Amino acid sequence: MLLSYCNQIINIILRITLHPPHSFFSPPTPMAAVAGSASASASLPSSSARFRRSLPPSPSQLSFPRSRIPTRSLLSDNSIPQNAVVAASKPSPLQLLKTSAADRYTKEKSSIIGIGLNIHTAPVEMREKLAIPEAQWPQVIADLCALNHIEEAAVLSTCNRMEIYVVALSQHRGVKEVTEWMSKVSGVPIPELCKHQILLYNKDATRHLFEVAAGLDSLVLGEGQILAQVKQVVKTGQGVPGFDRKISGLFKQAISVGKRVRTETNISSGSVSVSSAAVELALMKLSESSFANARVLVVGAGKMGKLVIKHLVAKGCRRMVVVNRTEEKVNAIRHELKGVDIVFRPLSEMLECAAEADIIFTSTASESPLFSKENVQMLPSVSQGERRRLFVDISIPRNVEPGVSDLDTALVYNVDDLQEVVAANKEDRLQKAAEAWGIIQEELNKFEAWKDSLETVPTIKKFRAYAERIRAAEMEKCLSKMGNDVSKEHKEAIYALSMGIVNKLLSGPMQHLRCDGNNNHSLDEVLENMRALNRMYDLETEISLMEEKIRVKMGRAQK
Known part of the structure; x- marks a missing residue:
C-alpha cells in the first residue's frame, strides 16, 4: 500500500513538472492563463491575489506618488468601474497614460x-x-x-x-x-x-x-x-x-x-599623488628650491596631511609644525618618521603658527575656511628672501578663502593648480596605463554578466516555491488517504522521496538559470531560459519583482 502511494506521488510530480500550466510555444491570453493554472493549483491563491490582500486598501494610502503604482497588478478586479468594459474599445487619454505607466514600471529594468x-x-x-x-x-x-x-x-x-x-x-x-x-x-x-x-x-x-x-x-x-x-x-x-x-x-x-x-x-x-604634487608645486615656487631653511606649517594630520608630511621629509624637510585638533595622530606620525622634528600645536594656535611660517599646507575636513582674507592680512611679513607667504590648499571645501589670493603678501594654490606638476610626467604614465584598459574590460564583462544574472533570482525563487507548493499539497493529500496508521518512519520516507524527486527534477532548470559570466552567449541563454520558465509556469516574475520594490519603498517611507 505504501509503495502504491509513493508511485502516485512520483506520477503526480512528474506530470505537473513536465506539463506546466502554460505552453511555451503558444502563450495563452490572460483569461486562458487563469483557466490553465486553475487545474494545477486551484486551492492556492496566485501571487497577485496574495499581494493584493497584503496591501493597504487603496493606493491613496501609499506614501509615494500614485503614478508610480503599476495599477494592473495592485488593484483588485472588483475596483474596476462597470463602464470600463464599454470604454475598453475606445480608451481615454488618461487610461492610455495609466496603461503606459504600468507597462513602463513593470517591464523597465533598473x-x-x-x-x-x-x-x-x-x-x-x-x-x-x-x-x-x-x-x-x-x-x-x-x-x-x-x-x-x-x-x-x-x-x-x-x-x-x-x-x-x-x-x-x-x-x-x-x-x-x-x-x-x-x-x-x-x-x-x-x-x-x-x-x-x-x-x-x-x-x-x-x-x-x-x-x-x-x-x-x-x-x-x-x-x-x-x-x-x-x-x-x-x-x-x-x-x-x-x-x-x-x-x-x-x-x-x-x-x-x-x-x-x-x-x-x-x-x-x-607616479605622484595629490599630496606629493602639492609638495612638488611648493618646491617649484621656492626661490631656493629647497625645504632646508623654509619654515613649514601643515594644518591637518589626517590621511592627506600625513602624506604631505611624508613627502616633505622625502624632499629634505627636517622640521615642521603640525596643527591638528588632537595630538594622537601627530604622535603616530612622529613614531613612524623618526629623526624628524615634528612640533604639535592645537588648532587654537593656528594663526600664531601661521605668523611664523613661510609655507602653509592645509588639508582638513573643515566645512568653512580656516584662513580668511582679514586674518591673513594681519600676519607679519615672511622671512627674508621670500616675497609672499605660500599657501598650498588641497582641501575640499577649501581651507583658504579665495580672497586671500588678492593680497600682495600671499600666494595661494589649490588642487586645480596642480596640473603644472602633473603634466611633467603624464606621458610616461599614459603608456603604462595601456595595460590597465584590458583589465578593466575583463572586469567590466564579469560585472555585467553578474548584474544581468541577478534578473533570474526572482524566477529561481518563484519556480522553486511553485514546485514546493505542489509537492507539499500532493504529499498531504496522499497521507490523508493513507489514514492514521502511517508510522513516523514511513512519513519521513515519503517526505524524503518527494523532496528528492523535486530537487532532482529542478536541478537541470536551476543550472540553466545561473550565469557563470564566461561569455555573452551563455548569458543570453540564461535570460531566455528565465523568460521561458516565466511563460510556461506563469511565475509573473516581473510583476512580483515590482511588488517587492514597492513594499521596500513603502517600508522606508513608514520609518
Missing part, C-alpha cells in the same frame, strides 16, 4: 546611473559646494533612497570629485530627482549643475567607476589614494539600508579592478 562633478568637468568653486564629509555618507544614502525612483545609492566624495551612483527604477526620473537633490543641498542652480556634471548610464557608469578605482581618472594618473577612498565607501556603506546588492557589488568589483591594475601593471611606479 538602471545604474553615475552622476556628479569631478576635477575634469567642474572648477573647485563648484565642487566644494557639493563636497560631502564621510560621516554624512550614510545619511546621504538614506536621503537618496527616499526619493521615489531610487532603490540603491552610494556617494564618493574626495578632493577631486563628488560622484553619486544609484540604482534607479527609471533613468529619466532618477536623474531628475538626484539632480534636484544635488541642487537643493548645494544651492547651485540646476542649469549650472547640468553644464558641469557627468552623467553616465549602466555599462558606461560601471566603466567610469572602474577607471576611477584604477587611478585612470585621477588628476595624477595612477595615484593610489583613490582606491583607499573607494574601499571606504564600501566600509561606510556596510549595513546601511540602500547600500544594497547591486551598488555594493559594483563598488566591491571596482576595488578588485583597482587591485589588479596596481598588481599587474606598472602604472603606480613613479
